[in-house]
Each structure stands twice: as C-alpha cells, then as structure tokens.
Amino acid sequence: MCHYNHENQEVPGPIIQDTLYLVDSGGQYLDGTTDITRTIAIGTPSDEMKRQFTLVLKGHISLASALFPRGTCGHQLDVLARQHLWANGFDYDHGTGHGVGHFLSVHEGPQRIAKAVNNTPLVPGMVLSNEPGYYRADEFGIRIENLELVVEKATSGDSVMYGFEALTRCPIDKRNIVTELLTEGEKSWLNQYHQKVWSDVSPLVEGEALVWLEEACKAL
Helix, strand or coil, X not given: CCCCCHHHCCCCCCCCCCEEEEEEECCEECCEECCEEEEXXXXXXXXXXXXXXXXXXXXXXXXXXXXXXXCCEHHHXXXXXXXXXXXXXXXXXXXCEEECCCCCCCCCCCCEEXXXXXXXXXXXXXXXXXXXXXXXCCCEEEECEEEEEEEEECCCCCCCEEEEEECCCCCCCHHHCCHHHCCHHHHHHHHHHHHHHHHHHHHHCCHHHHHHHHHHCCCC
C-alpha cells in the first residue's frame, strides 16, 4: 500500500531487519509547506528490493531532469517517471506528482502529474511533487519524493523551455542503489543533487548528524 496506517491492523507492523522503511513526512512552516518521502535501508535489503528501488530512482531522475515547452501539462510528463518500471513489467497505482500549496494544502491543484488527463499547463512558480514508487503487497514499498519548482530553463534553441528545480534537501539512500543500472548521466545527477544537499545543510548541523550527512552525500 502506498500509505500505511497502523489503525488498519490489530498489531502495528514492526520494523524488521533486512528490508526497506518508507517514510512519508513533511510539515507546514511560516515560510511554506513541505512534503517528502524517503525509503531507507534497514540492515541489508535484498537484491530485488535494490533493483526495484533503482528503477524508481531512474524514473525520479528522468522527471527531475525533463525539459518541456510552454503549454505542457502534467499528464504529458507522467510517462517519464514510469518508463523504467514499465519496461520491466511494473507500475504504481497513484499519481506521480501533485501541486503543493504555500500556506495551504499539501495536496493542492489545479496542477498535477498523473496518467489522468489534466489540462492545466505547468508554469514557472508552480510547486509539484516528484514521487514515483513501487509496492509489493506484504513484502515492501518504495517511494522517492522531492518537491520541484517549475522554472524557465536556458537552452540554445528557439523555444521557451521549462524544467524543474529541486526544493528538497535530503539524501537519497545510496545503500539501496544498484549502481550498475544507472547511466553516467543519472550518476551525475545524483552526485550533483547530493552536493547541493551537503552545501546547504552541512552548515546547519554538527556532531553525529554532520558525520552522517557527509557519508550520505558522498559521490557514487
């Protein structure tokens, strides 16, 4: 299931060794609303778990790296996040991205990235989530979610192009990645993202947190 609720069970599910722990979190602050999901290794996840995580990550990177012309709507981008899962016979049963309010709702339209048609064009200043996932009943769940700001991107072409700028600053657990399944471009994206996390967050922490952050943000 994509959203676990302990009230659905007589006994809450325990965290066990050698699996994945999915944490969907966020908050509302004086300067904005956040939404983030990370999937964390507990012990040593199986090779299958790591493979599925890597397919999800490839989709996340593909959407995060996309360039698209003015007038593009979210449903036209959805396949970018699903393509690597689809190519291997997998999918996830929720949208890829939802709008996020500033002081309002964590889920806020009209913009959305999903299979269903949504005719609201993406324009600079909009914030959306980028959260592909994969879920295997009674075994494990995976989701990687950042918030993305729609921005105009400079190109050498003659069309106005938009893309995304990641707002989220949190490491993606490298212990879950099958590095051999990533292209050089995908590795470069991840290394650059982790450098941003390190540059922005390291001045704010110290001690054990700083030691952990440095390891989590090391290049592949």
